[in-house]
Amino acid sequence: MFYQTEAKPQCWRAVAVFDDRSDMLLYLNRSSTQVRAGYRNAFMELLDEEEREHVKSISLQRWQGAPDAGRWMHQTNLAVPMLEKLAQSA
Numbered sequence: 001m002f003y004q005t006e007a008k009p010q011c012w013r014a015v016a017v018f019d020d021r022s023d024m025l026l027y028l029n030r031s032s033t034q035v036r037a038g039y040r041n042a043f044m045e046l047l048d049e050e051e052r053e054h055v056k057s058i059s060l061q062r063w064q065g066a067p068d069a070g071r072w073m074h075q076t077n078l079a080v081p082m083l084e085k086l087a088q089s090a
Helices: 032-046 049-053 081-089
Strands: 012-018 024-029 055-066 069-078
Touching (some): 012 032, 024 032, 032 081
Antiparallel strands (some): 055 069
């Protein structure tokens, strides 16, 4: 049996994890560096104020496996932009 996998992850993404609803894709790009650089703007543009208050965490995930037969793997949690601002002002 031949199982095809890729040497590098195909994609990276940032996913908002809410405390009261299902998860939501925030940002998708080719590298973790690009996702880290862009997810804050996506967070502010895609979510309204009420939704931002219910974000529990932001998950950085990478694709593992073949393009048509893989899965998203959690790598780390990213800082929630609203919580960052509160911590800096304190």
